[in-house]
Amino acid sequence: MIKKFFPSSIRGKIMAVTAAITVLIAVITMAVCYSVFQSFLMKNQIQSTEFNLSVISGNMAEDMKEIVTFTKWCCSNSEVGHYLERLKDQPKLPTASKDTEGLRPLALSAYKRLNEEYITSGSAGGKKYMARVIISTPNTGNFLQSMTSANYSSSFDAARVSSSRFFAPLLESSDFRWIGVVDDPISNANHEKIIPIVRPVYDEYSLEVIGWTYVEVSSRLFTDYLASYPQADDSQLFLTIGDKTYGSSRRTWDDPSMPYTDFKPVTGTATLDPGTQVFSVVSPEGEKRMLVRRPVEVEGSDGWYLSQVLSRQQFNQQRMVYLLLIVGISAAIISLGCLLTVLLNKIISQPIKRLSLKIDAIADGDFSRDSEIEWNHELGSIGRGINNMSENIVTLMDKRVSDEKQKKDLEYQILQSQINPHFLYNTLNSIKWMATIQNATGIADMTTALARLLKNVSKGTSSMVTLREELDLVKDYFLIQQYRYGGSITMDYHIESDELYDCEIHRFTLQPIIENALFHGIEPKGTAGAITVSVTSDTMNGKKVLKISVTDNGVGMTGETIEAVLHEEDSSGKNKTDFFRHVGISNVNRRIQYDFGPEYGITIVSEPGVYTTMTIVRPYKIKETL
Numbered sequence: 001m002i003k004k005f006f007p008s009s010i011r012g013k014i015m016a017v018t019a020a021i022t023v024l025i026a027v028i029t030m031a032v033c034y035s036v037f038q039s040f041l042m043k044n045q046i047q048s049t050e051f052n053l054s055v056i057s058g059n060m061a062e063d064m065k066e067i068v069t070f071t072k073w074c075c076s077n078s079e080v081g082h083y084l085e086r087l088k089d090q091p092k093l094p095t096a097s098k099d100t101e102g103l104r105p106l107a108l109s110a111y112k113r114l115n116e117e118y119i120t121s122g123s124a125g126g127k128k129y130m131a132r133v134i135i136s137t138p139n140t141g142n143f144l145q146s147m148t149s150a151n152y153s154s155s156f157d158a159a160r161v162s163s164s165r166f167f168a169p170l171l172e173s174s175d176f177r178w179i180g181v182v183d184d185p186i187s188n189a190n191h192e193k194i195i196p197i198v199r200p201v202y203d204e205y206s207l208e209v210i211g212w213t214y215v216e217v218s219s220r221l222f223t224d225y226l227a228s229y230p231q232a233d234d235s236q237l238f239l240t241i242g243d244k245t246y247g248s249s250r251r252t253w254d255d256p257s258m259p260y261t262d263f264k265p266v267t268g269t270a271t272l273d274p275g276t277q278v279f280s281v282v283s284p285e286g287e288k289r290m291l292v293r294r295p296v297e298v299e300g301s302d303g304w305y306l307s308q309v310l311s312r313q314q315f316n317q318q319r320m321v322y323l324l325l326i327v328g329i330s331a332a333i334i335s336l337g338c339l340l341t342v343l344l345n346k347i348i349s350q351p352i353k354r355l356s357l358k359i360d361a362i363a364d365g366d367f368s369r370d371s372e373i374e375w376n377h378e379l380g381s382i383g384r385g386i387n388n389m390s391e392n393i394v395t396l397m398d399k400r401v402s403d404e405k406q407k408k409d410l411e412y413q414i415l416q417s418q419i420n421p422h423f424l425y426n427t428l429n430s431i432k433w434m435a436t437i438q439n440a441t442g443i444a445d446m447t448t449a450l451a452r453l454l455k456n457v458s459k460g461t462s463s464m465v466t467l468r469e470e471l472d473l474v475k476d477y478f479l480i481q482q483y484r485y486g487g488s489i490t491m492d493y494h495i496e497s498d499e500l501y502d503c504e505i506h507r508f509t510l511q512p513i514i515e516n517a518l519f520h521g522i523e524p525k526g527t528a529g530a531i532t533v534s535v536t537s538d539t540m541n542g543k544k545v546l547k548i549s550v551t552d553n554g555v556g557m558t559g560e561t562i563e564a565v566l567h568e569e570d571s572s573g574k575n576k577t578d579f580f581r582h583v584g585i586s587n588v589n590r591r592i593q594y595d596f597g598p599e600y601g602i603t604i605v606s607e608p609g610v611y612t613t614m615t616i617v618r619p620y621k622i623k624e625t626l
Contacts (some may be wrong), residue, residue: 014348015341022337026330033329037322045310045318046269046292050276053294053306056225060304061297063221066127067197068176068299073117074135074213075201080144083110084135084201084211087142110135111144118146129221131194132186134158134214135201152187160185161198161214170198171212176300180244181219193219195241222248232311240293242302259284260291260309281309351379358386367394403594446483449476463591466623467535467548468501474510474533481518489522491531500535503546504623506592512585513550513602513614516565521554521612529553537620541599544620549613556608566602585614592618 074080083106087093093107118133136143140158147153161167164185170177176197184192197215202208222239226248231237237248238258245258260281269278277293289309296304354373361370367390373383435443453476471493478491491514495501514531522529534549557565565585589602596619606612 014344018337018341018344022334022340025337026333029333030326030330033326034323037326038319041315041318041322042290043270045315046278046290047272049292049308049310050272050294052230053292053308054273054276056229057294057296057304057306059225060221060306063129064217064296064298064304067130067215067217070117070127070130070133071176071197071199071213071215074114074133074215075199077113077117078204079113080110080135081201081204081210083107083144084137085203088137088139088210090137091139091141093142107142107144114144115146129218130215131184131192131218132157132214132216134161135211136162136214137211138209154186157186158214162212164196166196167198167214170196171200176298178242178298178300178302178304180241181246184216186216195219195221231308232314234313235311236309238305238307238309240303240305240307245307260289263291266290283309347377348379351375351383355379355383355386358383362386362390362393367391406590407594446480449479452476453480463507464504464623465507466501467503467505467546470505470507470510471501471533473508474514477511478514478531485518485523488528489518489531490529491533494532494534496536499622500537500546502622504621505546505548505618506588506595509588509592509616510548510550512588513616516585516614517550517552517554517612521552521556524555525553540617545600545617546620548616550615551611551613553611556610556612557604557606558608562604562606565604588616592616 086101086103086106090103094101094103096104114133114135118127118130132145132147134143134145134157136158140162143158145153145157164182166179166182170179176199178195181193181195184194185196195217197213197217199213200209201211201213203210226237229237231248239246239248247257247259260283262280262282264280266278266280271278273294275295279291279293281289281291283289289312291307291309293305293307296306298304351373358370358373369387369391370383371387374380374387375383431443431447435447453473478489482489510533517531518529522531530553532549532551534547534551536547536549538545538547566589567586585602592601600618601616603615603617604612605615
């Protein structure tokens, strides 16, 4: 199925592979970028929310720290403590006429000191959110009170505070305790929301409770910071005080409630501060959301936290921007892929087309060299190879024609050396019978050998004979030469096995070599000579070969003479009229190499004045008989 739709041409495959790789890279890039951007967006939104919450929580913590410090001052000031100590058992402050113990001046001095501390520090920092301060004796009969000008006051304020539900739990707590936002117990008409602080005042020299301090913290401490707080419409801000959580509505705090459920901590969010917590929550609609919680460092036994549910609307808007960016990146990658496809087509497809046209031209007989396909790259190497191949084909064709011409010339030379066999047979037979009648056996043997020699020369047209047939021809030729030299020459045969007699060999292979041994080896020496013919089988380059060695003890040859014998006939004209002179050693060597290759042929080893050995090497083959 894949092969059916996959292009068959190299150009199509390159374009298909390039397109597939480009699309794959684009898809991987989009997936990776989307995952990274998604994670980055979430991380960025969490850290941005964490930073905003840190700013608010830090400011709130600083304000509350100042308020707590002021509360501690009220509980530890010696002048205030002396006032409470002196009036703790008094039902009320005596009138001026009955003040025999100087309590009124003492109370006035303590009030001035409290009011001074409240006014001078209440206009800056967190103290501006202290709506009211009451320092009272346990029986609430005597108390000091400072407050903002907008607040209502009466002689029953201390009693109203001590009778409220939160008073006793806060007073009895060992540390500052936070119960959340409550209604103002004194100014009910204004429906003011406050955070109450109640702490006992101890005697300076004992642990006796001599009074208590009440501080009203206005809820504006929280709402003032919300006016400029960046918050999306689908995001919610929560304030947790103790075990109560309040939802923010810009300028107010809603009744304590937490609509989100199924809090699950989320790890690995890389928050800016280790104190920040991130939760996965479920909204009332069942939608999963992310909530960032930041602690507000307020002294006390109950924790304060600011929490914000992340805006999905902002996240989606930012994600859309990143998606457009990813699409742009992918479009750029695909454009680069298309450009790469065009470049590959220009760099590869067009040169391949040129090479194909050149090959077609060679097939049509145009073997000229085309320099335009020899580029400076890998395909240019192929182009140079094609041009070289084209030139080699021309050279090979010329060589083939030349070889065929030389082969025909050799065959013609052989035919030229032949004479009318019938005339010669009749003449030689007549000479034989005349010699027999006259009892001249030598003449009879010589004419018989010559007749057989001519018969072997003239019979058939095959260029291949058996070794046996070639040796018979050599024996007849040598017999004639023996009579010529008066029996001063001998020839021995060493055949490795009888099987070698049936091996195939070129016609007239040994005769020129024997002739060379006689005329150029033994005759110039002027003494008796011997020729040895050895035939063996051997292996060369993993192939079985036939080796025929002809050794004479003549005058030998120099290197220059060996080179001349193998490659060019002697032009001196000596013995030019001999019967077999036209079929020389060089011709035998060329015939073997033409048929079997340059690794075969004749090799000559000689030592001047000692010997000469000519070795014929050709493939081992038994001649087939019909």
